[in-house]
Amino acid sequence: MTDLADLIFPPACCSCGALLGRGMTTFCGACLSEIRFIRAPLCPVCGIPYPNEAEINHRCADCIRSKESFSLARAVGVYDSVLLEVIRRFKYRGRINLGEALGRFMAEFRYEGMKIEDYTLIVPVPLHRKRLKERGFNQAVVLAREIARRHAVPLDLGVLKRKIYTEPQTGLGRDDRLRNIRGAFEVVRPEAVKEKKLLLIDDVYTTGSTVRECARVLGKCGASEVAALTLARAV
Template identity: 40%
Template sequence: MLKFLVDMFFPPLCHNCREFIPNAGRVHVCEKCLTTSRPIQSPMCSCCGIPFATDEGISHLCGNCIAKHPPFDAACGAYLYEGAVKELIHRFKYDGRVQCRRPLALLLLERLSGVVADFSPDLIIPVPLHKKRLRQRGFNQAILIGEVLAKEWRVPFERRLLQRIRWTEPQVNLAASERMANVKGAFALREPKLASGKRIVLVDDVLTTGSTVAECSNVLKKAGALAVIAVTVARVAEN
């Protein structure tokens, strides 16, 4: 009866298309919208997580990671950056729809909780924004998503440990070859000793070339982090 009354006065609507969802679960994104975004699954690169097709259907290192292994141990995206997931991320980041953080975080949880459990993390750290970008946007989307993940996974969340210490151009405006140089030296740790000996999960909304999480991971590894994996809601299909 209580659920009936709640649904009557506060009907569960899809965060993307705003249609009513009968028997809605926690995510509140309808099946029709979810079919527009493909979950990432094997085969993929076992390090950077980029999906690819193989005759055997088995995950392995891609050519880029064989040539130069990134400083992170793995990068995992829940969905490809397309369809409803892409639309929700855009509404979240650029339209200020902070209520989208929960469905996005829950979609990540559904796909990647097993990976994180196997990793046995000691800390969760969001990819930081520069203070100028933070003033413009009003929030750091990685922090808002990370708060939900940390509560669900019961892992300590250090929102201010990793800092962006210099302004960088938006990565979306740069070619893949320019992105690593753009973020070089852009991050530092407030208290490096807090990362030493820790297994760390980096959180962000989207992974494109991996340059940003690679630079963050490099800083964490230099401070003595034992292992670093990056988890994102979405991943661009091509570097």
């Protein structure tokens, strides 16, 4: 199906701007070939991919050592090259239309061991209102809106709130990040998550501390499951 908008603005690659051929969406072939897509073998919990294709899915050392507050986390690709550059452009240069295309890209990807339509509610990771004011939009909301729409899963933008402003976590390790973010989120309407299968949406999974803390508070309020989906993942 061709959208009217496609005739007026022919679809271009989100990364290099090349016009896309028939059947291509989001990225051109050259940019697609640079994305390191995440597929099996991976850790079935946190979703970290294993470089050796001959391996089978197995829990990574971190997931064996400590139980996660989320059931599973998945991402489209590794956070480098094309995905890193396109996420930065979307977030820091306010390219919201880019975010919509990336949300569609996330909605269309096939994730190992996860089906988006199995979830009963989609919840984007919230920004603190100070950060929201600085950026003007929440990148997770832009992505989540497209995913929810394309899979016909309800979206809740108000159930989870970031009540504490935290400095950017860049440069901090796994434990420091978790300590830094502990207590930063609050469930505003616990009854809205009770016995729901929730899918958290964010742009990047770095050490997992953000989705881990969101999942912890949502789980305490009676969510039956909390999974996380991001566009990219650090490895």
